[in-house]
Amino acid sequence: MSKQAEFAVILKMNPMFADLGADQLQRLSSLCHTQQLSSGEVLFQKGDAGDALFGVRRGQIRIETGAPDGSRLTLNFMGPGDLFGEVAVLDGQDRTADATAGEASELFVLRREDFLTFLEREPKVAVRLIELLCQRIRWQSERMEESVLQPLPVRLARRLCALAEDFGSEVHISQEQLGVFVGAARESVNRQLQTWRKDGILDLQRGRILLHNMPKLTAVARND
Amino acid sequence: MSKQAEFAVILKMNPMFADLGADQLQRLSSLCHTQQLSSGEVLFQKGDAGDALFGVRRGQIRIETGAPDGSRLTLNFMGPGDLFGEVAVLDGQDRTADATAGEASELFVLRREDFLTFLEREPKVAVRLIELLCQRIRWQSERMEESVLQPLPVRLARRLCALAEDFGSEVHISQEQLGVFVGAARESVNRQLQTWRKDGILDLQRGRILLHNMPKLTAVARND
DNA sequence: GAACTTATGTGACGCACGACACACTCCCAT
DNA sequence: ATGGGAGTGTGTCGTGCGTCACATAAGTTC
Structure with missing residues (x-):
């Protein structure tokens, strides 16, 4: 399977891209790059510009945050097939946590700039994405309250x-x-x-x- | 002030539309209709298709939900200048609550169909809207947890x-x-x-x- | 292997808040 | 006017969970 096709499969597994058409998915995944990380290497840190979306091809990425007292707390683990930074790539806000490779890893990278250009050329996809974001907003408001209670x-x-x-x-x-x-x-x-x-x-x-x-x-x- | 200009002012006050350019805002608000409601009249009910965005010109709209035991609980009050249904108009999901006029009211109505067409013709606005929705997602995740705790x-x-x-x-x-x-x-x-x-x-x-x-x-x- | 550090196990205590129980008061309908 | 139903005011009790305080065990460093 080609690199692009592999990335398309990962995108498709994420609810945010699950309903995109095959052609749109193909064009989107053709914009991706790949990046190698050795174990322990830092992908990004809190405060960096959120300028890309990542998909894990192999390895493991730890999403962590530095507590005020200096200790480090792991918030999440991203394994093969996981996608992260979907929101950051869309709004370009700063990263709110650090990401480091827990082991030697290979990532798919979709840069914000490429993605936005793609969206402006494909307004139908943009509108579709808006619907998906709205569903996420709904889902969040429903779940959050419920789960903390x-x-x-x-x-x-x-x-x-x-x-x-x-x-x-x-x-x-x-x-x-x-x-x-x-x-x-x-x-x-x-x-x-x-x-x-x-x-x-x-x-x-x-x-x-x-x-x-x-x-x-x-x-x-x-x-x- | 014209009806459209009045609506544009209301839109501008909402974070979701606050950063739109004056020209885009003007074109968007030109798509609006108005609707009269007499006191106690029902605007929509839970389960109705979310096919429009509303702005209150005058009067008051109560957002309420029917408890399983038949009693009614008011969730929110929308007064002049308030905008509601922003998310529903974008994703077209069903209403999750009822809306009735607490007093004689006049509403601005922006229909989903008109809005989506507008977005497809204005991909830049769509991309901008995506950024705003993402900020809202971030804001929600930050606030929610904090506020329930x-x-x-x-x-x-x-x-x-x-x-x-x-x-x-x-x-x-x-x-x-x-x-x-x-x-x-x-x-x-x-x-x-x-x-x-x-x-x-x-x-x-x-x-x-x-x-x-x-x-x-x-x-x-x-x-x- | 001795001294430290980090992770785990457990008891005691306190507080915030929900649940239940009842009394009181205002409004409305017959 | 009288009974009934909201809405309100308060006491008592139970409990979930946070905090503090230690004890123990499992690694780590020299």
């Missing part, structure tokens, strides 16, 4: 399920960071994990969580 | 300040509805209002709140 076990289960998508059943994260993810105290996270461990849903190790019973976890996440 | 007094003060924009210092709303607005129990709302009453910040009447000290209230809202 959920009790901690639900929020925690949801986050663990999301992490399992990136890591598989062996999630590599500290309970402290998990607490930041779900907006809870580390101790509360630990207590909830302990009750789940006693139920055989998971096992705990230093810096790692082993998920044994995803069905039960997703049931908690659904909150029914 | 705030303690009740802060959320309540913010909502009261917002309502004061529509009502002036005599806010006409039940404590029950206020509770729904800020996601809190009616009793908790009452208790907080009582302590503020004792501090002379406001006074309470049946179905009404009289705001006496907006500076103090905004200070609470800022949470500093």
Whole structure:
């Protein structure tokens, strides 16, 4: 498969581009470049101009933020097939977090300039994109309120399920960071994990969580 | 002032259209219609197609939702100069709430079809709009989390300040509805209002709140 | 391997806020 | 005028979760 075709597949998997026509998708993906990163290399930092959209071809990118006290907190992991910076490429605002390669990686890069030119030449796509952005706005307003109002076990289960998508059943994260993810105290996270461990849903190790019973976890996440 | 010019002023006041050029604004507002509503008349209902954007020329529109138990809860009030349905007109999704005229009203109406045609002819405006929508997405993600995590007094003060924009210092709303607005129990709302009453910040009447000290209230809202 | 550092486990306590229960008051309809 | 239904004011209680305070264990550095 050609590089472009590979990128088109990744774009297609993202809700924001999922409904674009095959021809438009093809033209869009023909604008992409690729970029190599060695392990630990910095892709961008907080405050950089948001001048590109990235897709992960191989490797892993960590989205992290520097806490005021100097410690670093990981906010997200992007693996092969993941797309990030969709919003930044459209509005050109500064990056709000840092991105570094967790391992040697290869990225697809779609530059803001190229993308905007494409949109001006394809007003139908622009209008379609506007609709998709609006849906995202709706989706956000619905989800956000709902999810913050959920009790901690639900929020925690949801986050663990999301992490399992990136890591598989062996999630590599500290309970402290998990607490930041779900907006809870580390101790509360630990207590909830302990009750789940006693139920055989998971096992705990230093810096790692082993998920044994995803069905039960997703049931908690659904909150029914 | 002509009807179109009046509408242009309203559009300009909304962040979503604030940065459009005068010429584009003029062409956009020339597409508008007007609509009269008598007091109590229904503008649209939940589930209707979102096929237009509205601006209030005079009167008041209540955005409300029917609770499962049949009671009606007011979510928002739109007064002269307010714009609503910006997102619906762009993505065409169904209305998620009802809108009825609280008093005899006159509205500016911009139909989805006309707006989309305009956008396709003006790709630069479409791209600009995309940027604005993205900023809104960012703004939403930042605000939402923050605001739900705030303690009740802060959320309540913010909502009261917002309502004061529509009502002036005599806010006409039940404590029950206020509770729904800020996601809190009616009793908790009452208790907080009582302590503020004792501090002379406001006074309470049946179905009404009289705001006496907006500076103090905004200070609470800022949470500093 | 001794001293540190980082991650984890657990108890005690406090606070904010929701849930329930009831009293009171105003307005409206018959 | 009288009964009923909103809207309001307050007390009590339970609970989820944050905070503080330590203890333990697992790495890391010399």
